[in-house]
Amino acid sequence: MTVLVTGGAGFIGTNFILRWLAAGGDKVVNLDKLTYAGNRHNLSGLSADRHELVQADIGDREAVDRLLAGRRPRAVVNFAAESHVDRSIHGPADFVETNVVGTFNLLESVRGYWGTLRGEEASGFRFLHVSTDEVYGSLTPEAPAFTEDSPYAPNSPYSATKAASDHLVRAYRHTYGLPTLTTNCSNNYGPYQFPEKLVPLMILNGLEGRPLPVYGDGRQVRDWLHVHDHVRAIALVLERGRVGGTYNIGGRSEKSNLEVVLAVCRLLDELAPDEKIGPRERLVAFVADRPGHDRRYAVDFGLIASELGFEPSFDFVSGLRATVGWYLANRPWVESVTSGGYRSWIDQNYGESRGAAARAGGDAGRPGGADGEGGNVR
Numbered sequence: 001m002t003v004l005v006t007g008g009a010g011f012i013g014t015n016f017i018l019r020w021l022a023a024g025g026d027k028v029v030n031l032d033k034l035t036y037a038g039n040r041h042n043l044s045g046l047s048a049d050r051h052e053l054v055q056a057d058i059g060d061r062e063a064v065d066r067l068l069a070g071r072r073p074r075a076v077v078n079f080a081a082e083s084h085v086d087r088s089i090h091g092p093a094d095f096v097e098t099n100v101v102g103t104f105n106l107l108e109s110v111r112g113y114w115g116t117l118r119g120e121e122a123s124g125f126r127f128l129h130v131s132t133d134e135v136y137g138s139l140t141p142e143a144p145a146f147t148e149d150s151p152y153a154p155n156s157p158y159s160a161t162k163a164a165s166d167h168l169v170r171a172y173r174h175t176y177g178l179p180t181l182t183t184n185c186s187n188n189y190g191p192y193q194f195p196e197k198l199v200p201l202m203i204l205n206g207l208e209g210r211p212l213p214v215y216g217d218g219r220q221v222r223d224w225l226h227v228h229d230h231v232r233a234i235a236l237v238l239e240r241g242r243v244g245g246t247y248n249i250g251g252r253s254e255k256s257n258l259e260v261v262l263a264v265c266r267l268l269d270e271l272a273p274d275e276k277i278g279p280r281e282r283l284v285a286f287v288a289d290r291p292g293h294d295r296r297y298a299v300d301f302g303l304i305a306s307e308l309g310f311e312p313s314f315d316f317v318s319g320l321r322a323t324v325g326w327y328l329a330n331r332p333w334v335e336s337v338t339s340g341g342y343r344s345w346i347d348q349n350y351g352e353s354r355g356a357a358a359r360a361g362g363d364a365g366r367p368g369g370a371d372g373e374g375g376n377v378r
């Protein structure tokens with residue numbers, strides 16, 4: 001038996017494949033375009049009879065049709081996406097191309113393949129679409145957490161394209177009967193995360209004594225979940241989820257961005273002290289806000305808890321400690337992904353409109369260090 005994973009060379013896909021195979025799961029065929037976010041070396045330790053990497057675009061009908069017909073998977077798990085909100089603000093076209101058009105083409109290929117299956121192969125087949133809590137938009141401080149019934153209200157080009165892909169998946173279930181599953185998860189952190197996202201960016205900048213750019217006032221709230229818990233939840237949904245169902249996944253771990261950054265600073269001071277750098281808290285630099293920045297996300301994961309028995313195994317304190325430890329122990333991995341392309345992203349995102357995060361503030365409680373008020377640049 002085979003499972004087709006798309007985007008398996010990225011952060012969550014890599015963690016999914018490693019855990020899936022370690023738990024004795026079926027062979028994985030991993031279809032990945034290998035964009036800047038995909039890294040073939042993440043999975044190079046796996047044997048060829050357990051994992052096969054195929055470089056292709058989910059939007060390439062011919063390549064996907066050929067792969068489905070040749071490998072005959074019993075399930076498809078779709079991680080492939082453009083995933084970084086800031087990049088979607090600088091350049092939304094790639095997000096429409098992969099997240100909307102690409103998912104559409106993948107659904108068309110999968111619908112065609114599923115139509116060729118018979119009996120138990122057809123009834124047992126699943127298409128699991130991995131999505132995000134950002135499709136529900138932003139919460140006020142007192143509002144209840146997102147449930148599966150919360151209305152969609154995406155605010156960034158990234159979340160709008162993910163919402164569009166969720167709607168397509170829903171329509172393929174409703175119209176064609178495709179056996180779909182959708183998961184909407186909160187912010188992940190853990191090993192193999194590309195250092196454009198908050199946690200690994202803060203770890204790497206802190207290690208090297210560079211400024212820690214905090215957008216706006218740093219009081220935006222995210223609900224953090226260790227990636228090992230997310231991939232465990234995805235495997236549960238794949239094996240036992242209700243066909244056609246959607247499941248929210250969260251960590252019951254709401255933290256402001258400033259809390260997260262300061263927690264990273266304390267861990268680095270303890271695990272990688274450096275006299276020349278001093279206390280990392282001094283590196284915090286408040287910079288211009290993200291345009292359209294969502295204020296708060298929080299996920300009610302009561303449905304997956306009651307139906308499938310899911311409960312996060314990491315709390316944020318132990319999960320963050322393990323994550324900092326992983327980045328300290330895996331410097332070659334970090335060096336391999338922070339190439340020339342990475343440097344130009346950092347210049348583009350933090351250099352110009354953010355007034356150069358190079359001007360570190362030093363007073364971690366004070367918003368507005370680099371751009372006066374830390375105000376929204378819209």
Ligand code: NAD
Pocket residue numbers: 006007008009010011012013031032033034035036037038039056057058059078079080081082083084098102130131132133162184185186187188189194
């Ligand atoms: P990532 O950016 O680390 O990895 C994305 C992977 O998809 C990369 O390997 C990339 O090469 C591949 N890819 C991109 N475009 C492709 C295309 N057209 N065809 C084939 N492959 C392509 O992303 P991630 O953080 O691992 O997120 C994986 C999925 O989980 C995404 O769908 C994302 O929306 C969702 N998600 C992420 C988080 C999070 O906190 N990171 C939380 C909830 C949901």
Ligand code: DAU
Pocket residue numbers: 083084085086131132133134185186187188196197198199201213214215218220221222257290297
């Ligand atoms: O909620 C799930 C989503 O979480 C996923 O769907 C996305 O793929 C994933 O990237 C993540 O989106 P966020 O925008 O929440 O994650 P990011 O790590 O980019 O930012 C987390 C918070 O930290 C956010 O409020 C913006 C802020 N931030 C981020 C960066 C990179 C900063 O203050 N400074 C930074 O340099």
